Structure formats: C-alpha cells, structure tokens
Amino acid sequence: MQAREYTEIFRYAREYFSSFEKSCDEFHILIDPALESASAKVRLGKNGYRIDRMKVAYAYENGSEVSYTGIDEWMKHAACAGSCTNTLYVPIHFSDKPVGLYVFKNPDFLYTNSKLSDMLSPISMAMQQLFLNRMLTNTLNELKHLYNRDQLTGVYNRIAFKELLISKYNEAAYDGLEGAVFFIDADNFKETNDTLGHDKGDKVLKCIASALVNSLSCEGYVCRYGGDEFVVFMPSVSNDDAEGYRDAVCSSLAADNISVSIGLALTGADTSLTLKECVAIADEDMYRVKALHKASSNG
Structure with a gap:
C-alpha cells in the first residue's frame, strides 16, 4: 500500500487528536508490512506483537510530522523516553486480526475523554475501508489475470x-x-x-x-x-x-x-x-x- 494512500487518514487522525484541549506529545502508527499487499498476515511473537517486524507508517511528534528510516531507528527513539513518559499502545485490527499499533506518548486527552475506543472508531473505520479497497483492487487484478491467462502454461490465452x-x-x-x-x-x-x-x-x-x-x-x-x-x-x-x-x-x-x-x-x-x-x-x-x-x- 502506497504511503500517499494513508496521508489523508493520518492527517485526519492528527487533527482529530490535536483538537482536544489536552492532546498528546507524539502519535505514531506502526503497521505490518504485509498490509502493503493487503494480505493482512498476522505477525505475532510469543509475547504478542513483534514491533521489530513492523513498519513506521506515520509519525507526528511535538507539532510536526517526522520520518524514520526504519523500525530500528524508531525503537531507539522510543527507548530514549524519559521516566515521566506515559506510552499507550492500542492495537489496530483488520478482519479480526491484529495488523498494527497506534502509539501515543503522554496521551493527556484521556484524562478528559476516557472512551478511547469511541475516539479511535472513525479512524479505524477509515483505515479498514482503505484496506478493503486495496483488497478489492487486488482481487479484480487476480480475476483479470485468470480471465486472460492460460491456466496450464500461464501465458496469454x-x-x-x-x-x-x-x-x-x-x-x-x-x-x-x-x-x-x-x-x-x-x-x-x-x-x-x-x-x-x-x-x-x-x-x-x-x-x-x-x-x-x-x-x-x-x-x-x-x-x-x-x-x-x-x-x-x-x-x-x-x-x-x-x-x-x-x-x-x-x-x-x-x-x-x-x-x-x-x-x-x-x-x-x-x-x-x-x-x-x-x-x-x-x-x-x-x-x-x-x-x-x-x-x-x-x-
């Protein structure tokens, strides 16, 4: 899935959370790279999510968007958080499978808005629609391939x-x-x-x-x-x-x-x-x- 397809959702999420009187210092979205092919594979370790296998799809820190070269760089950043930092990890699900994480640093908005699931609902619905659209596109491409390809040899029919x-x-x-x-x-x-x-x-x-x-x-x-x-x-x-x-x-x-x-x-x-x-x-x-x-x- 191309990064530009996430842009509107990420910006909406940023504006949504920053609209609260008390917001958060950082907002990150980590996803399973399998979502780029809309296959929604589950990548879980023995103790839950394998963050080291994920991809930093979006990062918003202290008022501006930032980028990371890879998950290793992001993990170093996360490890440098001070002792007074509260970090909240919220799973992203697609087709009832965990496929990523929302990561909030010092989510102060929770003190006045305790129903996080209600707050994430419109963002999650938008992301699910994005994934469904990609899966539909992939399915149509597969059907087109079956339509004009010889099943035995794989060449055109x-x-x-x-x-x-x-x-x-x-x-x-x-x-x-x-x-x-x-x-x-x-x-x-x-x-x-x-x-x-x-x-x-x-x-x-x-x-x-x-x-x-x-x-x-x-x-x-x-x-x-x-x-x-x-x-x-x-x-x-x-x-x-x-x-x-x-x-x-x-x-x-x-x-x-x-x-x-x-x-x-x-x-x-x-x-x-x-x-x-x-x-x-x-x-x-x-x-x-x-x-x-x-x-x-x-x-």
Whole structure:
C-alpha cells in the first residue's frame, strides 16, 4: 500500500487528536508490512506483537510530522523516553486480526475523554475501508489475470489474443513499426499424449511456453492459441533478431528433447494486413518448417 494512500487518514487522525484541549506529545502508527499487499498476515511473537517486524507508517511528534528510516531507528527513539513518559499502545485490527499499533506518548486527552475506543472508531473505520479497497483492487487484478491467462502454461490465452494482442498489433502498425508474428506447433504432440499420457503432454506444453517467454529479448507477447499451438507477437524486432528468437527457442527445447516447428511472418511492410492474416502466413510457414523436420527425420 502506497504511503500517499494513508496521508489523508493520518492527517485526519492528527487533527482529530490535536483538537482536544489536552492532546498528546507524539502519535505514531506502526503497521505490518504485509498490509502493503493487503494480505493482512498476522505477525505475532510469543509475547504478542513483534514491533521489530513492523513498519513506521506515520509519525507526528511535538507539532510536526517526522520520518524514520526504519523500525530500528524508531525503537531507539522510543527507548530514549524519559521516566515521566506515559506510552499507550492500542492495537489496530483488520478482519479480526491484529495488523498494527497506534502509539501515543503522554496521551493527556484521556484524562478528559476516557472512551478511547469511541475516539479511535472513525479512524479505524477509515483505515479498514482503505484496506478493503486495496483488497478489492487486488482481487479484480487476480480475476483479470485468470480471465486472460492460460491456466496450464500461464501465458496469454485466446481471449487475450482477441483483446490484447490485436490491440498491440494495431498500435505497432499505426506507429509504423516492423515486427514479427510466430506460429509454434509441437512436433509429434499427439503421439506424446497417446503413448506417454496427458500428464507428459502437459509438461511438454509448459516447457514450450517457458522457452517462448524466456527466449524473449525484447517486447513480446506469448499466447497459447489452442491445443499445442502458440502465437508470439513482437511489435518491434529486426529480421535477424526474429530469426535469432526462433533458433533460441528451438535450442532451448532441444535440451529437453522437445521439438517444435516455428513459422514466421514479418509485419510492417504491408500495413493493410491484420494480425489474424499475419498469423495465417506464419501458420503456413510453420507447415513448411514441419515438412522439413519430417523429411530430416525420415532421411
């Protein structure tokens, strides 16, 4: 969670407590760093909170905001408090889990306002809403990832091809970029499934997807087009680098005794071609390569 997202809440808290006739010398908020990903993990030691694992999210001391480089610096500051200092630690809860602490130094306002829980309620509610918003954003991002990713290989799926790759292709064409479209098909994949089983076939598909992603040396989008077929689009790449990518993928997979046929279509020369038409050209080139592979194995 970004610090700026806390700003309004922290300033509200500062103004809220300073509005009392008797306020406090210092007001700190310590949080579990896990809240930055809105996962709300509990970090408790044998004796309760592990302050040394927390993060100083906000510090207000003697009339101004201050910053700390880390929790160690804050703990040294806290240890230097005089013998006449009263320090109040109040837990922050989220989803019924302790995730941080409010720390008050000399909270004089309690002498005239004893119901601290009532005083903290609006601040806690605002912080909970902040965390809930972040969790909702994370959930939506996860759903989006599931929506346009192939569950087996983790690369883009056919939906992403229609929604993302076509958009990227049109942008590149508009900018006059010269790129490449690759069509990849696993050799003898049906035989692998029939003789070694679908689990082995799944491993082959994962290896192919991994090689396609790891061999990228520039911007590129890898999509599982269907079955054992993949499409890769590079918006801007030279002819030599495109051929180099094809060789790199084949070499990487050869180490795992996996053979693929990769067709190539260069883009940009004819701006009237759609991505689907370029895929068809790459598909045709893939069959040319596959025929060469078969001829080589039979020879």
